[in-house]
Amino acid sequence: xxxxxxxxxxxxxxxxxxxxxxxxxxxxxxxxxxxxxxxxxxxxxxxxxxxxxxxxxxxxxxxxxxxxxxxxxxxxxxxxxxxxxxxxxxxxxxxxxxxxxxxxxxxxxxxxxxxxxxxxxxxxxxxxxxxxxxxxxxxxxxxxxxxxxxxxxxxxxxxxxxxxxxxxxxxxxxxxxxxxxxxxxxxxxxxxxxxxxxxxxxxxxxxxxxxxxxxxxxxxxxxxxxxxxxxxxxxxxxxxxxxxxxxxxxxxxxxxxxxxxxxxxxxxxxxxxxxxxxxxxxxxxxxxxxxxxxxxxxxxxxxxxxxxxxxxxxxxxxxxxxxxxxxxxxxxxxxxxxxxxxxxxxxxxxxxxxxxxxxxxxxxxxxxxxxxxxxxxxxxxxxxxxxxxxxxxxxxxxxxxxxx
Amino acid sequence: xxxxxxxxxxxxxxxxxxxxxxxxxxxxxxxxxxxxxxxxxxxxxxxxxxxxxxxxxxxxxxxxxxxxxxxxxxxxxxxxxxxxxxxxxxxxxxxxxxxxxxxxxxxxxxxxxxxxxxxxxxxxxxxxxxxxxxxxxxxxxxxxxxxxxxxxxxxxxxxxxxxxxxxxxxxxxxxxxxxxxxxxxxxxxxxxxxxxxxxxxxxxxxxxxxx
Numbered sequence: 001x002x003x004x005x006x007x008x009x010x011x012x013x014x015x016x017x018x019x020x021x022x023x024x025x026x027x028x029x030x031x032x033x034x035x036x037x038x039x040x041x042x043x044x045x046x047x048x049x050x051x052x053x054x055x056x057x058x059x060x061x062x063x064x065x066x067x068x069x070x071x072x073x074x075x076x077x078x079x080x081x082x083x084x085x086x087x088x089x090x091x092x093x094x095x096x097x098x099x100x101x102x103x104x105x106x107x108x109x110x111x112x113x114x115x116x117x118x119x120x121x122x123x124x125x126x127x128x129x130x131x132x133x134x135x136x137x138x139x140x141x142x143x144x145x146x147x148x149x150x151x152x153x154x155x156x157x158x159x160x161x162x163x164x165x166x167x168x169x170x171x172x173x174x175x176x177x178x179x180x181x182x183x184x185x186x187x188x189x190x191x192x193x194x195x196x197x198x199x200x201x202x203x204x205x206x207x208x209x210x211x212x213x214x215x216x217x218x219x220x221x222x223x224x225x226x227x228x229x230x231x232x233x234x235x236x237x238x239x240x241x242x243x244x245x246x247x248x249x250x251x252x253x254x255x256x257x258x259x260x261x262x263x264x265x266x267x268x269x270x271x272x273x274x275x276x277x278x279x280x281x282x283x284x285x286x287x288x289x290x291x292x293x294x295x296x297x298x299x300x301x302x303x304x305x306x307x308x309x310x311x312x313x314x315x316x317x318x319x320x321x322x323x324x325x326x327x328x329x330x331x332x333x334x335x336x337x338x339x340x341x342x343x344x345x346x347x348x349x350x351x352x353x354x355x356x357x358x359x360x361x362x363x364x365x366x367x368x369x370x371x372x373x374x375x376x377x378x379x380x381x382x383x384x385x386x387x388x389x390x391x392x393x394x395x396x397x398x399x400x401x402x403x404x
Numbered sequence: 405x406x407x408x409x410x411x412x413x414x415x416x417x418x419x420x421x422x423x424x425x426x427x428x429x430x431x432x433x434x435x436x437x438x439x440x441x442x443x444x445x446x447x448x449x450x451x452x453x454x455x456x457x458x459x460x461x462x463x464x465x466x467x468x469x470x471x472x473x474x475x476x477x478x479x480x481x482x483x484x485x486x487x488x489x490x491x492x493x494x495x496x497x498x499x500x501x502x503x504x505x506x507x508x509x510x511x512x513x514x515x516x517x518x519x520x521x522x523x524x525x526x527x528x529x530x531x532x533x534x535x536x537x538x539x540x541x542x543x544x545x546x547x548x549x550x551x552x553x554x555x556x557x558x559x560x561x562x563x564x565x566x567x568x569x570x571x572x573x574x575x576x577x578x579x580x581x582x583x584x585x586x587x588x589x590x591x592x593x594x595x596x597x598x599x600x601x602x603x604x605x606x607x608x609x610x611x612x613x614x615x
Contacts, residue, residue: 114485118468165597198595201493227599268596288593293469294487295593 011113011121021335022326023124026153027106030126030320033148034104037141039128042103044085050075052084055308058279064111066121078110083279083302083317086129091309099132099313106322120323127299127319134303134314136254139283142316143168143258146297149320150265150287157333162290165266166297167226168255169273169284172247173239174222181215191219195272198223214240226270229255235271254283279305285318289328296324339385340369345377347393354392378402408446408453409601412462412474418586419456421496422475426450429608451601460484463589472594473602478584479563483524489595491606492588495613501527501581504570505559506552511578518558521551528561531581549573 008014015023031041050067053060058081066078079085082105094101106126113119128145130138146166154160174195178188187206194203200223207216221238225231232252239245251269259267273284280300287297299318306313342361346354358368369386371377381389382402389400413419423433426447435445436454445454455471459480465471467486477497481490501524505511511518519540522528532539544551544560549569551557561581570576588609595602 117464163597167596198489198491198590200491202490226596268599270596288596290597293467293591293593 009121010115011119013120013122017337018330018335019326022330022333023322025156025329025335026320026322026325027124027126029153029156030149030322031104031106033145033152034126034128037102037128037145039102039104042086042089042105043107044079044082044089044105046079046107047076048079048085048088050077052088053077053080055084055279055305057302057305057308058084064113066110066112079107080111081109082107082125082127082319083129083305087305087309087315090129090131090313090315091306091311095311100138101131102128103131104128124322125319126322127317129315129317131306131315132313133316134301136250138314138316139254139301140257142299142318143254143285144261146285146287146299146318146320147258147262147265149297149325150289151263153325154329154333157329160329160332162328162332163266164264164290165268165288166258166262167268167270167273167286167288168251168258169270169286169300170247170251170282171274171280171284171300172282173244173271174274176241176244176247177215177218177222181210181219183210192274195219195223196274198272200224218244223272226268226272228268229259231269231271283316287320289325291331292324292328294321294324296321296328338367339387341366341386342368342388342390343371343377343381343384343386344368344390344392345371345374347374347391350392350394354390357390357392357397406451406598406601408451409473409598409605410453410455410471412455412457412465412471412476414459414462414474414476414480414586415456418459418475418477418497421586422494423454425494425496425609425612428612450605463488466589466591469591469593472591472598473605474589475586476589478582478587479524479527481587481589482527482530482582485526486589487592489590489592490587491590491595492609492613494586494588494609497584497586499563499565499584501531501561501584502564502577503531503559503561503579503581504549504552504564504575504577507574507576509552509558509578511559519556520559520561521548521557522561523548524561527581531561549575 060080065080068076070076086103090101104127108122108124110122112121128142130142150164150166190206194206204220207220210216218238225235232248235248236245255267255269279302281303282301284300286295289296297318297320301316303314306315344354344358354370358370361368371380377389377391378400387401387403389402391398391400413422423436427433431447431450433447439445443456447454457465459476462474462476463480463484463486466474467488475494479501517538517540519542520528521542521544523544525541525543528541542557548560548562551560552575553573559578564570564577567577590602
């Protein structure tokens with residue numbers, strides 16, 4: 001029989017030393033940002049009932065879920081997303097809590113990716129959910145958190161600078177157009193996927209079969225409407241409609257606000273962000289960092305999701321792909337393992353005194369290691385760049401410095 | 405100056421057609437012609453770099469963003485199903501996916517589950533799933549036409565250009581599955597971060613192929 005006891009499953013990995021340190025840089029920074037904005041951490045279980053994810057507003061392909069059954073034979077999945085479980089918690093245990101609720105999480109999600117494509121099954125995410133407000137300020141708050149992450153995530157890293165972009169979209173424009181389009185659900189889904197893939201030729205071919213009117217003309221243009229602020233002027237020419245113009249105007253105002261707080265982060269807009277797997281109902285955001293081929297941040301407004309769990313409140317949030325950001329930082333920086341400050345060596349019989357000595361130094365914030373072979377302590381310290389050695393003996397403590 | 409725009413080309417005929425297209429646009433592709441065994445080649449005046457790869461790898465490189473753009477056949481795109489932008493139908497490299505059987509074979513008759521031999525299991529599965537038909541799919545690496553002749557499969561799903569190979573082996577097309585041609589694909593992040601360069605190039609390409 002073949003045993004798999006020396007490797008990890010495809011798409012998972014052990015994080016050691018540098019990789020761990022890079023992840024910590026991202027997690028610590030994002031946590032500091034979220035905490036300073038008044039968010040409380042929550043932890044949801046790694047296992048959830050499949051039913052939590054089997055909803056109308058977001059589609060999780062069956063083949064991507066890690067499924068198992070519990071001891072009663074019920075279908076359980078390893079958490080593929082953190083927002084759905086948080087919606088579940090809020091709609092149940094936090095139903096009577098005062099709003100708004102500000103929650104953040106740092107935990108992995110699991111999705112089986114196609115084999116051998118260099119994709120991870122386990123993705124570490126950290127993110128925020130702001131629940132209970134549909135106000136413009138709520139959108140701005142979440143966007144400002146995303147901007148802080150993009151602009152300061154590498155601030156501890158000496159000399160780290162990478163250009164970042166934050167992109168705004170709004171799925172309501174697409175929904176409005178679809179609402180008015182006379183087509184079958186299958187055709188509508190095909191149109192959505194072609195807009196998502198910016199597949200202009202196939203989109204045009206499909207729309208040719210649906211007649212030439214202002215809706216099909218607008219749909220043809222929708223995926224091309226991305227870029228800087230000039231997009232709004234271009235969009236106004238394409239959409240001759242007061243409802244859509246209203247959405248565009250509110251987006252443009254938001255664009256102005258966000259640009260004013262963006263600092264070095266470039267702000268873009270894409271009216272063709274229409275992802276099938278999203279529960280978003282309005283604002284959509286994506287964050288990009290130079291040197292990574294996918295978005296590192298994604299989020300948006302999901303006003304209908306909580307009502308599916310029986311609690312009708314609006315919400316907005318975003319998640320950071322910690323592994324992706326760590327990967328970007330790791331391309332320019334490799335964290336050095338830090339040597340201990342002090343090595344404490346105990347002569348035979350003086351182990352208790354050595355431990356007491358070490359505890360005293362640790363209480364002052366120093367990193368103190370024990371020499372496991374007291375004879376060899378000074379050589380060991382030299383080899384491992386430990387500056388101070390304390391030799392604890394029957395007649396007291398003697399200090400040797402190795403950096404002189 | 406920015407990093408050069410990296411374009412992955414499918415080695416072989418699509419590479420030649422794409423290089424010809426780039427030359428018609430006025431780019432100096434000398435390095436690509438004199439490539440020797442090198443796989444990354446500069447197009448100096450366009451601030452571009454050409455990477456030569458197999459079709460499936462073009463998609464992988466573009467999807468991961470290590471290449472910004474790529475030229476690849478719709479056949480491979482349909483089989484691989486990557487997350488990328490498919491901006492332009494370049495028009496060359498035309499052929500089609502078709503379902504073929506032995507001549508006069510009653511493929512759709514009877515109630516038995518049919519067996520299909522193919523190099524493209526995902527395309528085949530999607531095609532029959534849309535028909536609500538259960539089929540057994542056998543993946544074949546070489547000449548798929550052999551499978552029905554040897555009695556392994558009821559039919560094949562394969563790329564058909566002229567149909568000569570089918571005819572010479574006593575096979576015929578039962579149904580077209582999809583039309584195929586070369587596509588210009590772009591990484592989803594590159595299109596945003598290098599929008600001006602990419603849109604300018606795409607526009608030139610579109611003008612050229614529409615002429």
